[in-house]
Amino acid sequence: MASATCALCGQQAESEDVPLTWVTSVEDGRKLLYCDRCARENVRNIEGKLDSVYW
Ligand SMILES: [Zn+2]
Structure with a gap:
């Protein structure tokens, strides 16, 4: 897998694993x-x- 990259600022995680402080959002x-x-x-x-998805 490619290393985790922030969808907004493009910052890459140091490892392939998503840091616990990062947020995953499915859109x-x-x-x-x-x-x-x-x-x-x-x-x-x-x-x-x-919320809009759930409702
Ligand atoms: Zn970011």
Whole structure:
């Protein structure tokens, strides 16, 4: 597998494993990863999308 890359800032994880602080979001069937910084800044957007999917 390719190393984990943040979907927003392009930061790459140091290992192939996704760091625990990163967030995985599935959008339109694609698996997107957000680094800890981007996840913190976009947590509301990510949760909002999840909510819209569930509802
Ligand atoms: Zn990022």
